[in-house]
Amino acid sequence: MAVSVGIAVLMFGTPMIRQAPAWVPWAVLLVMIALPLAVIGIDSSLRRKDLTVITAIYFGLLVGVFLTYIALLALTPILAANSDNPVASWLPLILGMILCYICTSLLLQTRDDFRFLIPYVEFARDVKGLRPNILDASAIVDGRVADLAETGLFQSRFVVPSFVVDELQQAADSPDKQRRLRGRRGLDVLGMLRDNKTVDIEVLAPADETDSDSSEEQRVVAMARQLGGRILTSDPNVVKIASVRSVQALSINDIALALKPTFVAGDMLDVRLVKPGEGPGQGVGYLDDGTMVVVEGGRDQIGRLVHASVTSTLQTSAGKLVFAKPEFSRN
Numbered sequence: 001m002a003v004s005v006g007i008a009v010l011m012f013g014t015p016m017i018r019q020a021p022a023w024v025p026w027a028v029l030l031v032m033i034a035l036p037l038a039v040i041g042i043d044s045s046l047r048r049k050d051l052t053v054i055t056a057i058y059f060g061l062l063v064g065v066f067l068t069y070i071a072l073l074a075l076t077p078i079l080a081a082n083s084d085n086p087v088a089s090w091l092p093l094i095l096g097m098i099l100c101y102i103c104t105s106l107l108l109q110t111r112d113d114f115r116f117l118i119p120y121v122e123f124a125r126d127v128k129g130l131r132p133n134i135l136d137a138s139a140i141v142d143g144r145v146a147d148l149a150e151t152g153l154f155q156s157r158f159v160v161p162s163f164v165v166d167e168l169q170q171a172a173d174s175p176d177k178q179r180r181l182r183g184r185r186g187l188d189v190l191g192m193l194r195d196n197k198t199v200d201i202e203v204l205a206p207a208d209e210t211d212s213d214s215s216e217e218q219r220v221v222a223m224a225r226q227l228g229g230r231i232l233t234s235d236p237n238v239v240k241i242a243s244v245r246s247v248q249a250l251s252i253n254d255i256a257l258a259l260k261p262t263f264v265a266g267d268m269l270d271v272r273l274v275k276p277g278e279g280p281g282q283g284v285g286y287l288d289d290g291t292m293v294v295v296e297g298g299r300d301q302i303g304r305l306v307h308a309s310v311t312s313t314l315q316t317s318a319g320k321l322v323f324a325k326p327e328f329s330r331n
Contacts, residue, residue: 001036008032053108060104067103068096132159132229133250136220137167141186142234144252149199157200158193158232161223165190165203167216221245260289263322267310269293271324273302293322301326 008029011017017025072079072092079091133154139145140160148154168190171183193201206223214222217238222245224231230248231238242249263269271285271293283298285306295301295308308324315321 001033004032004036005029056107057104060107061100063107064100064103065096067099068092071095071099132157132227134159134161134220134224134227134229134231135164136161136231136233136235136238137164137186137216138235138238139232139252140164140168140189141182142252143185143189144256145232146189146192146196148252148255149193149196152198154199156229157202159223159227159229160190160201160203161220162203162205163216163219217241221247221249224249256289260291260320261287263310263313265310265312268307268327269310269322269324270305270307271295272305273298276302287322291320291322293324296323296325298326 011028011032012025017028072095075091133156135145135158149158168183168186171179172187174180174183190201193199204223204227206219206226217235218241220231220233220238221242224242224247225245230250231242232250232252233239234252236251236253239249239251269287271287273283273285273295275284276282276299277284277294279294279296281297281299283295283300283302283306285293285295285298287293293308295306296311298306298308307327309327310322310324312323313320314323
């Protein structure tokens with residue numbers, strides 16, 4: 001606003017304004033006040049700005065002005081010979097307008113292909129904010145990532161490689177029933193993530209398609225390395241490949257295992273016994289997270305909900321095993 005008013009004051013000193021009627025300076029001042037207000041209002045209304053668009057416009061105008069300067073140098077003899085012609089005086093502005101438009105339009109239409117001019121643009125667009133979470137097909141089909149995202153655990157955005165979406169679509173159309181169900185479930189989970197207003201999810205194509213013959217696991221790891229992000233997966237092979245490539249990978253299974261409740265002797269729990277145990281008089285039930293609970297003397301309570309007290313726990317290769325003794329049972 002201050003700069004605009006300063007320009008208006010400078011315009012007051014021009015012969016055209018000084019010789020104009022008395023109302024003209026006031027009109028110029030009002031226009032120079034309204035102009036920055038309009039620009040600020042338009043800028044404030046555009047909340048989400050794309051760096052590639054802004055850069056394309058900037059470079060388009062810059063290249064257009066440069067080409068105009070070159071063209072005017074070439075046309076200098078013609079313009080000098082026709083200096084009295086009114087068209088010659090306006091030709092530079094008309095030529096500059098046309099060239100700036102053509103260059104800006106060309107770069108806007110090809111902004112994803114001119115990284116050779118400004119190689120940082122694509123990189124800056126992909127890694128804005130916190131480190132992105134790259135989802136592979138196993139994590140999407142698993143579905144638990146949608147529940148984790150619902151809790152607000154992840155602060156950064158989710159990135160789904162385009163080839164993962166293509167694989168899910170191909171699986172959803174597969175004649176094999178199991179593969180078709182997995183593909184449709186994956187697409188449903190993507191839809192849930194899209195509908196979640198608190199989740200920022202984006203489908204991106206890899207910058208380099210030369211490794212299209214590589215396995216999906218390798219392509220996911222390569223894309224995570226390119227974006228500087230971390231992988232969310234349920235596939236242990238992806239975790240191993242990522243560790244070799246020095247890329248961070250989080251296993252959904254490890255997260256679920258870490259969230260399982262820890263029991264100590266004396267804790268109370270409710271469990272429905274579903275089958276007899278291996279020991280005499282034992283009854284076996286399962287908690288909601290799949291933890292096996294062995295209740296001593298609970299064989300006659302099978303089919304009932306037992307309120308039991310934890311006596312000990314045992315960590316096995318198959319998971320955690322909880323031993324308890326019953327306090328009372330409910331139907």
